[in-house]
Every structure is written in C-alpha cells, then in structure tokens.
Amino acid sequence: MGTAQRNRVLIGKPGLDGHDRGAKFIAQALRDAGFEVVYTGIRRSPEEIAAAAVQEDVAAVGLSSLSGAHMRLFPAVVEALKKAGAPDIPVLGGGVIPEEDIVALKEAGIVEIFTPGTPIDTIISAYRAACEKQPPG
Amino acid sequence: MGRAISLVENGAESAEIILASLDEDLISQATILGITGPPGAGKSTLTNGIISQLRQSRKRIGIVAVDPSSPISGGAILGDRIRMMQHATDQDVVMRSMATRGRLGGLCATAGAAVRIMASCGCSTIIIETVGVGQSEMDIISLADITLLVLAPGLGDDIQAMKAGLLEVADILVVNKADCRGADTLAMDLEAVTRKGSAEPTQVCMTVATEGKGIAELLERIDTLDSAHRDSGERQKRRRGAHDQEVLDWCLEILRPTLKSEITKRKLPLLGDPRRKAKEILQEQ
C-alpha cells in the first residue's frame, strides 16, 4: 500500500504570537480533504516541530505565522528538519507575507507560501502535491 | 521508529521483518497503561503530567494517542500532542498519533504493533490514550495492563447514565480538574457507584493535571496495582486476552481482501440466506 502515508501532515505554529485561527482553519480544511493532520498547537520552537514531524513520520509540514517572524522561523524549521535527519520532508508556510519575502523564503527551501488571498483548494492541492513527492512510506 | 510504525500501519510487507525482530523480553517487561475517558476530560494533559513525573527517574516512555477519523472524509485531526509538546525534543519520549481509519478490528492490531515497537526500543512504560466513545476505541484498551478512566466535573456525563462498560474497564478512576466545582461530588458519586456490588471497589484518584497535582499519588497506586497484577497472574491473563484478540484482528485484516474479491467474483444471486452463502465460501477456502 504505502499510499495512506502520503496523507499524514503536521500543522504547527512556530513563534510567540498566540493566534492559531489560521493554523486551525488549514488543519480542518485538510482533514475535510481526507488528510490525517497532526496538530501541534501554538508557540512551538522549530526544533519541537521538527522532532514531532520525525516521530510522526509525516509527509509534509505546514507552518503558520502572523507575527512577521516568518523570515526567521520558516527557514529555521527547514534547518531543524535537516538536523533531525529528515531533509526530505517538504515545508509549506502561510501567513501575511509580503511578495518580496516569498521569493526569499522559497530560496530558503520552503516549497510553497500561502497568503490570506490564496483559495483553500489551491492550498489543499499544494499539500497533496508536496506529499506525493515523498518516497512511498 | 516512526517509519517502522508507518509501515505496520499501512500494511507494508516489510513490516513483518521489523515485527519479527523485536525484543520479546523488553515487551513482556514493559507496563502498558491505558488512558480513556470522554472528550475534554484532560487525558492528554494527564498523560503529559505522567510523562514529566516518570522522566524524573530517567525512564524511556512511549505514547500512542488515538483519535477518531472523520467518517465522511476519512481525514483526522490528531491534536493530543498539543498538551505534550514540552517533551517534543526529549529523545526518550516517543510519541505516535494514530487515526482510527474506520477500521473494525484492525486498529487494535496496528496499535498493538506500535506498542511492541516502542517497548522493544526500550520504553518501559507505554501509554495508550483513546477517547472512550466508540467500540473500536474501547477495544484498544484491551491492550493495556492497567486502565485509567479519566472523568471531570462539568462534562455533563451523568454517572448513572454512563455506559456501564466504561466504568467496568477501569482499574483506577481519575477525577481530573479537581480544581473545578463539582469535582468532590463527582468523586463521591463514583465511589458510591463502584462500592455497590463489589468487594473490591475501584479506587478513585483526584488530579489537577494542568498543575501536576495528584499525579505522584496516582502513579504510586498504578505501581502497586501493577505489582499485584504481576504477582497474581492477572497481568498474564490480560496479556493472553489481548494477544488472542490481536491474532484474531490480524486474521480478519488478512482475510478481508481475499474474501471480498471472492464474494464479488461469484456474482451470487440476490435471493437466499447470506449467512449460508458465507459458510459455503469459508468452507471452500
């Protein structure tokens, strides 16, 4: 089989701000699209998110940030995943992110960036595509 | 370890090699603790408190947290980690979230495999958290050596009306949220109910999981009960029950696809007794 594995994703929120509306919304939308979503809640460090992603053997990691700290935190999760021995797990991110940051974040290894205007179907398709790229579990 | 559990969960052939190479001594020594109860009672928070306490003695701990899959989309939100993230980077706390995936018996089989993989990797205590609602969730509890039923005041669960089975699976009743109004009354009601018709009434513990209160006492009671069960043979009896159940689950998991295609292939007439047709098919297998 091995395909079910591609449905497992982790949604987390690094950083210090305390709103998780966005992260919860994405988690629910992914669940309704048939994903198994490991939800880690707010105020997580990049290392905590990476460790959880490895233990849970997820096919992709989704991050949410509203605080503007995405330029530091999103790449930090990519780094933490590398250190945790899971450089293959793709990282996606969402938040109020200006156009010029998106280019830089993609260069830093974030595979997709979503902004408040991104349609939810686009987001779900992007997660599906990111999970497909993973070698079958 | 995460990958090994995935392989088993997804029914990969290579899982057999992993499962055959596990350390049976470690598995038979480990204590498997079941934590169940209604949604929101504080099961995950209590698990977090238990982890903190056990980690003081440097023990390695495993957690299997089971949440229901959505029957409509097949997806699930596995949110038990939220309450345990303080241990996320602790190498000796191994956690795995699992969705029920609408399996009938198969869940027991995969959760059982996850527990054995964790034990074999040196976890001396393995906690299984599951919501005490559906039948498949309750079946998992049969894997545990000791089961806690976590309740809390204000959940609207009238004890008298509570499913009899739920109280019966519990070795220890935990009244969590003891800082909230109604906790004392709930504990007294529970004691009254368990005392009725039982020479050895189930113990009732009070905890404030968010503050770590009452957890040391709870663990002491768990230890005492676990030792008693080891001495009396009760533990062995339960392991036997769980083992046989798991074998049965695997039989059904393995047979299901074969039987399904066999049934489709035969294009059986719509009339006639399905039970007899089933017997005929099984006899020919």
Ligand SMILES: Nc1nc2c(ncn2[C@@H]2O[C@H](COP(=O)(O)OP(=O)(O)OP(=O)(O)O)[C@@H](O)[C@H]2O)c(=O)[nH]1
């Ligand atoms: N006041 C108080 N709140 C608590 C206590 N323990 C847990 N809570 C709160 O109760 C809520 C639910 O706690 P969880 O640990 O997620 O409950 P759960 O039983 O695991 O819930 P599910 O996994 O969703 O079934 C959280 O907001 C906790 O902070 C307690 O001892 N006192």
Ligand SMILES: [Mg+2]
């Ligand atoms: Mg929980």
